[in-house]
Amino acid sequence: MKLAFITVLGFSEGIVVGSGIVALLTLLDIIPRLCQITNSYQYLAKYEYMLIFGAFFGSLFSLTNVSFNFGSICLILFGGFYGIFIGMLASALAEAVDVIPVMQRRLNIQGMVKYIITVLIIGKTVGSIVCWTILK
Amino acid sequence: MEIYLKPRKNLKFEKKIKDLRLEDLFYIYPSQNEELVKDIVVAHVNGVNKDYDVIELGDVISRINNQNSYVKVNFLEFDDLLVHFDNPKKDNLLFVRVLFVCTILFLGAGMAIINFHSDVDMTKSHKTILRILTGSETKNLLFFQIAYSLGIGSGVAVFYNKVLPNFSKSEPSPLELEVSTFKNEVQSYIIENNKQ
Numbered sequence: 001m002k003l004a005f006i007t008v009l010g011f012s013e014g015i016v017v018g019s020g021i022v023a024l025l026t027l028l029d030i031i032p033r034l035c036q037i038t039n040s041y042q043y044l045a046k047y048e049y050m051l052i053f054g055a056f057f058g059s060l061f062s063l064t065n066v067s068f069n070f071g072s073i074c075l076i077l078f079g080g081f082y083g084i085f086i087g088m089l090a091s092a093l094a095e096a097v098d099v100i101p102v103m104q105r106r107l108n109i110q111g112m113v114k115y116i117i118t119v120l121i122i123g124k125t126v127g128s129i130v131c132w133t134i135l136k
Numbered sequence: 137m138e139i140y141l142k143p144r145k146n147l148k149f150e151k152k153i154k155d156l157r158l159e160d161l162f163y164i165y166p167s168q169n170e171e172l173v174k175d176i177v178v179a180h181v182n183g184v185n186k187d188y189d190v191i192e193l194g195d196v197i198s199r200i201n202n203q204n205s206y207v208k209v210n211f212l213e214f215d216d217l218l219v220h221f222d223n224p225k226k227d228n229l230l231f232v233r234v235l236f237v238c239t240i241l242f243l244g245a246g247m248a249i250i251n252f253h254s255d256v257d258m259t260k261s262h263k264t265i266l267r268i269l270t271g272s273e274t275k276n277l278l279f280f281q282i283a284y285s286l287g288i289g290s291g292v293a294v295f296y297n298k299v300l301p302n303f304s305k306s307e308p309s310p311l312e313l314e315v316s317t318f319k320n321e322v323q324s325y326i327i328e329n330n331k332q
Contacts, residue, residue: 003279011287019291022295022296031314032319055248055249058248059288
């Protein structure tokens with residue numbers, strides 16, 4: 001009885017949390033952008049399933065004590081993929097509040113956006129490396 | 137004599153095409169007048185190496201009236217047309233790209249959840265909930281957490297109306313809507329900022 005109640009409670013909590021996380025990912029236009037870059041609009045259904053499984057396994061492995069024994073090459077690969085995802089997430093968040101367009105209008109620098117973006121890229125990369133190496 | 141023109145959707149042609157005719161770009165109504173105008177060449181795209189071209193409605197009117205000066209042209213939609221050109225060759229890298237995106241999304245979704253759990257210290261709150269319910273913090277914790285993880289998966293599935301209750305036949309998922317609005321924005325941007 002107690003066990004059944006616990007299970008139902010956990011399941012309902014999970015449904016709310018999952019909907020919330022994915023609503024955020026959908027709102028930020030990351031997936032349409034990826035579809036556009038790779039020209040693979042017809043595989044959208046696969047991407048939705050990937051999000052479902054990713055959320056499920058991420059939650060399961062982080063809460064329980066499951067661990068794998070992958071080598072360092074795998075670490076480099078996965079780190080790269082994580083970095084790409086977080087980079088897109090951060091850029092999409094910054095874009096959602098129209099930072100760069102407003103800067104352009106106020107400072108009157110139309111056509112110079114590519115320099116701003118280049119500097120942003122370098123800054124984010126250097127900042128991340130400094131954060132993990134010097135400030136740890 | 138009047139004709140009404142409605143633009144076709146998804147205009148894609150091969151790069152080696154020479155002329156775009158009226159019936160390639162538009163549905164022509166009424167159909168009894170179609171024979172008279174359907175072969176009028178609207179644009180010469182001889183040997184393009186562009187990926188797209190914008191056909192302006194004004195040009196279409198001029199071309200039709202050059203051929204047939206007593207036709208009155210009415211458009212049922214007033215946006216210029218965006219025509220894509222591509223080579224019909226097989227795309228071998230598509231599978232690699234799809235795999236790449238799948239990996240990013242799979243790992244990324246997992247990491248978003250893990251980040252969220254660290255933010256709110258989910259393990260601690262789960263233990264608290266379990267203590268309130270059963271009196272012990274660690275006994276049966278795994279039942280709770282596995283059910284919770286399954287719930288997260290189901291939550292995502294419900295949001296995208298996949299798997300359980302499957303509405304995707306009758307209505308699009310939020311992601312499909314988002315993608316189609318994104319595509320429309322890209323198209324209208326290209327039409328507006330078309331500087332050849």
